[in-house]
Amino acid sequence: xxxxxxxxxxxxxxxxxxxxxxxxIIQFLDSKSDEYAAMSNTIxxxxxxxxxxxxxxxxxxxxxKEENFSVNDGVAEMPTAFIASYGSGKPIIAILAEMDAxxxxxxxxxxxxxxxxxxxxxxxxxxxxxxxxxxxxxVAVKNWLTxxxxxxTIRLYGTPAEEGGSGKVYMVRAxxxxxxxxxxxxxxxxxxxxxxxxxxxxxSAKFRFYGIAAHAAAAPEKGRSALDAVESMxxxxxxxxxHLPESARIHYIITNGGAxxxxxxxxxxxxYYVRHPDVDELERIWARVxxxxxxxxxxxxxxxxxxxxxxxxxxxxxxxxxxxxxxxxNQVGGVYYNEEETVFAKSLxxxxxxxxxxxxxxxxxxxxxxxxxxxxxxxGGVSWVVPTVGFRAATWVPGTSAHxxxxxxxxxxxxxxxxxxxxxxxxALSCIYMFQNPAxxxxxxxxxxxxxxxxxxxxxxxxxxxxxxxxxx
Numbered sequence: 001x002x003x004x005x006x007x008x009x010x011x012x013x014x015x016x017x018x019x020x021x022x023x024x025i026i027q028f029l030d031s032k033s034d035e036y037a038a039m040s041n042t043i044x045x046x047x048x049x050x051x052x053x054x055x056x057x058x059x060x061x062x063x064x065k066e067e068n069f070s071v072n073d074g075v076a077e078m079p080t081a082f083i084a085s086y087g088s089g090k091p092i093i094a095i096l097a098e099m100d101a102x103x104x105x106x107x108x109x110x111x112x113x114x115x116x117x118x119x120x121x122x123x124x125x126x127x128x129x130x131x132x133x134x135x136x137x138x139v140a141v142k143n144w145l146t147x148x149x150x151x152x153t154i155r156l157y158g159t160p161a162e163e164g165g166s167g168k169v170y171m172v173r174a175x176x177x178x179x180x181x182x183x184x185x186x187x188x189x190x191x192x193x194x195x196x197x198x199x200x201x202x203x204s205a206k207f208r209f210y211g212i213a214a215h216a217a218a219a220p221e222k223g224r225s226a227l228d229a230v231e232s233m234x235x236x237x238x239x240x241x242x243h244l245p246e247s248a249r250i251h252y253i254i255t256n257g258g259a260x261x262x263x264x265x266x267x268x269x270x271x272y273y274v275r276h277p278d279v280d281e282l283e284r285i286w287a288r289v290x291x292x293x294x295x296x297x298x299x300x301x302x303x304x305x306x307x308x309x310x311x312x313x314x315x316x317x318x319x320x321x322x323x324x325x326x327x328x329x330n331q332v333g334g335v336y337y338n339e340e341e342t343v344f345a346k347s348l349x350x351x352x353x354x355x356x357x358x359x360x361x362x363x364x365x366x367x368x369x370x371x372x373x374x375x376x377x378x379x380g381g382v383s384w385v386v387p388t389v390g391f392r393a394a395t396w397v398p399g400t401s402a403h404x405x406x407x408x409x410x411x412x413x414x415x416x417x418x419x420x421x422x423x424x425x426x427x428a429l430s431c432i433y434m435f436q437n438p439a440x441x442x443x444x445x446x447x448x449x450x451x452x453x454x455x456x457x458x459x460x461x462x463x464x465x466x467x468x469x470x471x472x473x
Contacts (some may be wrong), residue, residue: 007267021148023197025428027422036136036424037417041062043128044109044412047101047121050161051473053080057097060135060158067139069156076174078167080160083176086142091441093141093431094155094177096185096379097134098127098162104471109412111347118361120407125163126188129395129411133186133420136428144432152435153182159378161471164204166310168378170467172385173460180386181441182434183413184319185379186423188411189392190357190400192334193366194326196317196391200249200275201282202376203311203461207233207293208256211302213266223264223302227257230268233296235382237272237289248285249275249374277314277372279461309468311461313380316451317370320443321389326368328429334363335394335418337419340467344415345397348406355399362394362419385458387444391426395419 045054057080061071069084080099105122108114123129138156145152157176161167171177209230215222217320237250244250252272258265274289276282290306297304337345349355396410396419408417434440 016265020228021128021144021432022429025125025144025432026332026425028140028143029136029425029428032136033417036132036421037414039135039415040128040132040420041412043132044123045098045119047106047119047123048099049103049121050100050163050165050167051078051080051467051469052472053099053160056080056131057082057158057160060097060099060131063135064138064156067142069142073469075176076170076467078160078469080158081167081171082158084138084156084158086154087145089151091153091434091438092153093179093434094157094180094183095134095138095427095431096157096159096168096183096382097131098159099131100127100161100163100165100338102163102403103355105332105403105405105408107408109409111344111409112351115407118341122405122412124403124405124407126395126407126411126416127162127415129188129420130186131158133423134427136421136424137431140424140428141431144188145435149384150435154431162378164310165468165471166312166381167464167467169310169312169381169460169462172268172381177386179384182444183386183388184430185388185390185425186427187390187392188395188407188416188419190394190396190398191361191366191392192329192364192394192422194329194391195366195371196319196322197240197315197370198277198372199315199380200272200276200277200372200374200376201279201312201314201380202463203282203286204271204273204309205306206255206269206271206309208267208269208305208307209297209300209302210305211213211264211266211300214264216262216264220264224301225264226247227265229296229300229302230254230257230270230300233270233293236292236296240288240292244285245276245281247277248281249273251462255396271309273377279313308462308465309471312376312378313384313461315377315380315390316388316448317384318387318444318447320385320440320447324433324440325389325391325426325430325451326365329426330365330427331429332422334365335415335422336363339413341415344413348397348409349399352399352406357398359398361398384452387422387448391423393423393426429464
């Protein structure tokens with residue numbers, strides 16, 4: 001009986017301490033909202049592409065150094081990648097911070113299409129919000145560790161080139177997650193959602209064909225068209241679509257089709273993405289694409305070279321962690337627009353065809369359900385070596401699609417900032433709970449071991465290639 005009373009009193013005291021900590025965290029982040037909105041806007045304006053995030057990375061590192069984090073930069077042979085750390089001992093809780101933009105999606109922070117001519121990339125996936133929100137959360141947790149004298153380490157991983165560069169995969173391959181206990185991440189979205197979600201595994205390559213140049217009118221018989229090889233490959237891949245699983249995705253662009261119509265193209269290049277929820281099935285489809293590429297070269301009497309650009313595993317969801325994050329996201333709540341933001345949102349929605357969410361849904365948390373998202377991310381590689389949990393916060397007007405100018409517009413103004421700070425609060429509260437409750441770490445590791453199975457051995461799908469530092473140049 002005395003033991004039961006002791007446990008009840010201990011639980012009651014702990015609940016009070018957690019409540020006080022939560023209030024302090026939320027008040028701190030509210031007090032810093034303008035500062036982190038300004039950082040996010042600076043990164044939004046820089047809009048640096050994958051592996052070119054020099055100014056963004058330096059800004060993030062400088063802020064963390066000012067907050068007394070130790071910073072290890074240029075990790076895994078990537079100049080813009082870094083790891084910032086504060087505290088000591090276990091558990092080691094890591095938060096991911098992405099930073100890259102997307103090409104060709106320049107947009108002012110306005111609810112109508114307005115290109116910024118001097119800035120062609122744009123943060124159409126909201127990584128300016130992602131990186132900044134993760135930093136805000138890390139600083140809040142750092143302060144809590146200091147004030148409470150709690151043992152443990154908070155880390156911020158500055159990860160470049162998520163958009164087609166697989167920056168995190170190189171960090172995993174180099175062993176930078178070997179001692180981490182839990183990894184958290186989040187993503188900008190048009191909704192608040194902590195559902196335990198998987199994603200599509202994916203693999204990409206640039207296929208380069210080399211032929212023989214000739215005058216296309218005077219001596220076409222002397223030429224061998226590299227563009228013919230590209231078009232042959234595309235034609236055969238498109239025929240193959242009929243014989244693929246419904247959940248597969250293949251898309252491509254021709255990045256080099258020749259120099260002029262009257263010259264038989266000596267060089268041509270096509271850039272392919274292949275996706276599927278299952279790694280083994282992805283590898284089988286990829287092998288078929290490789291056969292087609294070689295057949296196209298053989299048929300057109302050209303030569304083929306190819307370069308694997310990136311490859312990601314699917315996200316491995318972790319239910320114990322997802323339940324925890326859901327609890328904290330519900331505690332933080334959704335986004336509430338003021339009058340000016342409501343006008344912006346209504347104007348922006350008029351530019352979106354068939355929005356799939358109602359205006360006002362940004363205030364709510366979406367139903368908790370297991371799902372497979374149709375995108376891909378290099379967080380997938382992390383999630384197979386460390387228990388990982390993520391969620392989405394409403395930084396965009398409901399109905400907004402990622403990789404759109406509308407997403408860029410929202411990410412550069414207060415709607416994006418409000419969702420970002422909600423994400424920072426959710427991350428920070430989740431981290432503090434993990435520091436106070438080591439059992440959640442044990443449950444998360446038990447879950448990942450059961451999911452992977454006893455025979456699982458991690459290998460990077462992109463092989464042993466060096467990071468493609470110049471893939472966006």
